[in-house]
Amino acid sequence: MSSPVLLNSAQSAAVEHERGPLLVLAGAGSGKTRVLTERVGRLLERRVAPDHVLAFTFTNRAAREMRERIERRVGQEAARRLWVGTFHGTGVRLLRRESRPHGVAGRGPDFVIYDREDQEGLLREVLKGMGLNEEAARPGEILGKISDAKSALVTPEEAMPVAMTPFQRRVSEAYAFYEAELRKRSAFDFDDLIAQVVWLFRARPEVAEYYARRFEHVLVDEYQDTNHAQFRIVEALGQGHDNVFVVGDDDQSIYRWRGADISNILEFERAFPGAAVIRLEQNYRSTGNILAAANAVIENNRERKGKRLWCEREAGASLRFVLAADESEEAQRVVQFIHERALAPGATGKLSQCAVLYRTHAQSRALETELRHRQIPYELVGGISFYQRREVKDLLAYLRLAVNPTDAAAFWRALNTPKRGLGDAVRARIEGRLQAGAPNPIEAMRAALQEGALSRGASAATALLALLDELHARAAEPADVLLRLVLERTGYLDWIAAEDERAAMERVGNIEELLEAAAAFAALAPEPGLANYLAEASLLTDADRVEEGADRVLLLTAHNAKGLEFDHVIVAGLEEGLFPHASSLEVPSELEEERRLFYVALTRARQQVLLTAAAFRHRYSAGGYGGAGGQVSRFVDEIPAELLEREEPIRSSRASENGDEYPESWAPRRERRGPRDWERGTVKDSWASAGPTTRSAAVGREVYHESFGRGIVMAAEGQGDTLRYTVRFGVRIKKVLARFLTEGSHVD
DNA sequence: TGCGTTGACCCTGGA
DNA sequence: GGTCAACGCA
Numbered sequence: 001m002s003s004p005v006l007l008n009s010a011q012s013a014a015v016e017h018e019r020g021p022l023l024v025l026a027g028a029g030s031g032k033t034r035v036l037t038e039r040v041g042r043l044l045e046r047r048v049a050p051d052h053v054l055a056f057t058f059t060n061r062a063a064r065e066m067r068e069r070i071e072r073r074v075g076q077e078a079a080r081r082l083w084v085g086t087f088h089g090t091g092v093r094l095l096r097r098e099s100r101p102h103g104v105a106g107r108g109p110d111f112v113i114y115d116r117e118d119q120e121g122l123l124r125e126v127l128k129g130m131g132l133n134e135e136a137a138r139p140g141e142i143l144g145k146i147s148d149a150k151s152a153l154v155t156p157e158e159a160m161p162v163a164m165t166p167f168q169r170r171v172s173e174a175y176a177f178y179e180a181e182l183r184k185r186s187a188f189d190f191d192d193l194i195a196q197v198v199w200l201f202r203a204r205p206e207v208a209e210y211y212a213r214r215f216e217h218v219l220v221d222e223y224q225d226t227n228h229a230q231f232r233i234v235e236a237l238g239q240g241h242d243n244v245f246v247v248g249d250d251d252q253s254i255y256r257w258r259g260a261d262i263s264n265i266l267e268f269e270r271a272f273p274g275a276a277v278i279r280l281e282q283n284y285r286s287t288g289n290i291l292a293a294a295n296a297v298i299e300n301n302r303e304r305k306g307k308r309l310w311c312e313r314e315a316g317a318s319l320r321f322v323l324a325a326d327e328s329e330e331a332q333r334v335v336q337f338i339h340e341r342a343l344a345p346g347a348t349g350k351l352s353q354c355a356v357l358y359r360t361h362a363q364s365r366a367l368e369t370e371l372r373h374r375q376i377p378y379e380l381v382g383g384i385s386f387y388q389r390r391e392v393k394d395l396l397a398y399l400r401l402a403v404n405p406t407d408a409a410a411f412w413r414a415l416n417t418p419k420r421g422l423g424d425a426v427r428a429r430i431e432g433r434l435q436a437g438a439p440n441p442i443e444a445m446r447a448a449l450q451e452g453a454l455s456r457g458a459s460a461a462t463a464l465l466a467l468l469d470e471l472h473a474r475a476a477e478p479a480d481v482l483l484r485l486v487l488e489r490t491g492y493l494d495w496i497a498a499e500d501e502r503a504a505m506e507r508v509g510n511i512e513e514l515l516e517a518a519a520a521f522a523a524l525a526p527e528p529g530l531a532n533y534l535a536e537a538s539l540l541t542d543a544d545r546v547e548e549g550a551d552r553v554l555l556l557t558a559h560n561a562k563g564l565e566f567d568h569v570i571v572a573g574l575e576e577g578l579f580p581h582a583s584s585l586e587v588p589s590e591l592e593e594e595r596r597l598f599y600v601a602l603t604r605a606r607q608q609v610l611l612t613a614a615a616f617r618h619r620y621s622a623g624g625y626g627g628a629g630g631q632v633s634r635f636v637d638e639i640p641a642e643l644l645e646r647e648e649p650i651r652s653s654r655a656s657e658n659g660d661e662y663p664e665s666w667a668p669r670r671e672r673r674g675p676r677d678w679e680r681g682t683v684k685d686s687w688a689s690a691g692p693t694t695r696s697a698a699v700g701r702e703v704y705h706e707s708f709g710r711g712i713v714m715a716a717e718g719q720g721d722t723l724r725y726t727v728r729f730g731v732r733i734k735k736v737l738a739r740f741l742t743e744g745s746h747v748d
Numbered sequence: 749t750g751c752g753t754t755g756a757c758c759c760t761g762g763a
Numbered sequence: 764g765g766t767c768a769a770c771g772c773a
Contacts, residue, residue, distance in 0.1 A: 058763095089763095116762090116763095190763050191763085255762080257761065359761080360759065416750090419750085423750045423751075424749075425749055425750080456749075457749095539763070541762075543762095557762090559760095560761090581760055581761085619758095619759080
């Protein structure tokens with residue numbers, strides 16, 4: 001963090017703030033993390049007991065970093081007693097504590113946490129039970145509604161009477177069944193980890209009072225992205241003392257789609273009367289040019305409090321923009337940029353200080369391919385988190401059952417994973433026993449087995465029961481020991497090896513990593529225990545696992561980049577329909593959220609920004625271009641021309657006919673400063689030989705087709721008779737065998 | 749009855 | 764290219 005050695009006056013005012021509510025409006029790079037940490041340190045110096053301070057961060061990673069910084073300042077013992085965590089993590093902690101004697105919302109302390117996949121499975125069962133086949137096809141949409149309801153603290157009972165349309169009625173009914181089933185399984189979903197805390201506080205005001213008294217100081221980071229339920233938690237905990245210290249930036253609010261409520265920040269002063277407001281507008285992170293560009297872009301938003309970041313740093317390099325022909329060329333240009341910054345002779349940067357940001361995970365593929373091709377180490381953040389991987393979830397399902405035998409999602413998963421001949425028929429029998437009143441699926445299976453109802457599956461079921469019983473009996477042992485027991489008794493490793501040889505290596509690697517993580521947790525966690533381990537596994541995201549210091553390029557979504565900073569930032573895929581995303585184009589408020597996301601992306605950069613777009617982009621598979629082509633994102637045009645160095649092709653209606661490897665119409669304007677290192681061949685040979693493009697020589701050529709007419713070749717695949725071109729005929733994109741095309745185009 | 753194969757649909761973002 | 768439900772084989 002490139003913070004000043006000393007705090008500036010606004011920062012110091014925030015840190016030294018005596019008591020009462022305080023809203024810190026902190027622009028990007030204005031040192032808000034530092035202020036928050038300093039503030040906590042200052043409170044401890046003022047003799048506030050560490051376990052009377054509660055700080056909410058946005059990610060587990062931010063929580064860890066804050067704790068480490070505070071540890072350096074006040075020592076390990078005090079730092080460990082602080083309550084620092086995400087809303088979800090802290091929610092688990094509170095719910096676990098409070099469920100100890102009597103349970104919370106019908107769940108005991110061994111509740112499990114349902115992730116998206118578990119939720120979907122459960123909802124599918126619910127919808128099937130309701131006889132709703134059509135809805136069952138898209139449980140995601142209904143889960144979204146349920147999630148919205150919980151974020152807004154709407155219970156099923158409250159949702160039912162206000163449901164107007166038939167669809168809404170079905171959704172609220174599904175919500176009620178879903179809720180009942182979760183409770184039966186002693187499970188909470190992600191939204192419950194927040195909402196149930198509020199409902200707990202309402203049902204038992206003495207509990208809320210206890211925590212409000214205990215936490216003399218409540219601090220919240222990234223306040224602009226809190227939802228209504230989170231606001232209620234903060235409000236409840238602030239009762240009586242009002243020492244609520246929140247830090248946020250309305251321009252960086254990028255999670256409204258999942259319920260973040262910007263009125264929390266806009267109306268903070270009304271919610272906490274007498275609140276002081278401090279603005280941090282000096283940016284210490286980015287160069288003048290980057291900041292000016294970001295400011296210019298965000299000023300196009302109407303819905304904002306309005307502030308203008310400034311800095312004392314030099315203007316720095318211009319931002320750069322490259323329009324590539326397609327995503328593979330885009331990837332080449334991105335990697336080339338990284339190469340120049342971090343690898344070429346004389347380059348002063350590090351790979352770890354380069355990050356590629358994009359709008360959707362799907363964009364990572366082309367970048368990965370290119371990075372691998374150039375043998376540049378990278379790390380992909382996001383997509384599937386480690387703990388969501390199939391092999392990891394398969395194994396954890398057994399541990400979940402050891403802790404909580406009512407966890408039906410885990411049971412159905414474990415039942416026939418690895419395959420042991422217990423399929424749909426066995427499942428149906430067990431479901432029958434469950435409906436007849438068996439307390440949980442394990443006991444239902446035991447009953448079915450004893451009644452001889454499992455004929456062919458009997459021996460497999462017996463073995464599975466024995467394993468589950470043993471796991472339950474040994475649930476107090478370290479997670480890695482139990483995982484080894486599962487591996488050994490189920491033959492899981494042999495099964496994945498047989499399943500898919502190609503993926504087996506990676507899966508085994510993941511299992512090894514899981515064993516290591518489980519052992520580390522058992523040994524090091526302040527509150528060990530299987531239930532806590534499983535909670536951590538549910539709440540850790542991929543972004544939390546990013547290690548500091550490793551020398552590699554980071555690939556991540558703009559959402560995931562929140563709170564991070566790098567010397568060199570590349571924002572890829574800047575096309576209308578992608579960034580801003582197509583779904584936002586019709587809705588002004590959503591377009592503004594896209595713009596804020598772009599603003600977040602830009603302000604991650606300290607030194608240099610490269611923006612890229614592709615004129616055409618594959619969608620789905622390698623087959624066919626389904627994507628909207630070619631129109632550069634409006635956000636690029638919102639950057640003042642004098643700040644942006646464009647390497648854009650000179651657009652022409654006709655493609656090049658000159659036989660050059662590179663179609664003139666898409667050719668990047670050559671750098672004026674003479675050849676780059678890689679062009680002189682002084683660096684890796686691969687750079688010199690591959691040139692700016694590896695695409696087929698036919699790409700860019702004009703061709704003619706009997707029925708489709710004139711078109712331009714976008715890509716080629718196959719050879720000889722199977723050589724096929726992807727051709728754009730006007731607005732339509734088709735894949736055509738080369739031999740159906742004419743007009744001097746078949747170069748290869 | 750379980751399991752492998754086929755074809756539909758698909759990809760915003762994430763705790 | 765990947766996932767998942769429906770389908771038909773052993």
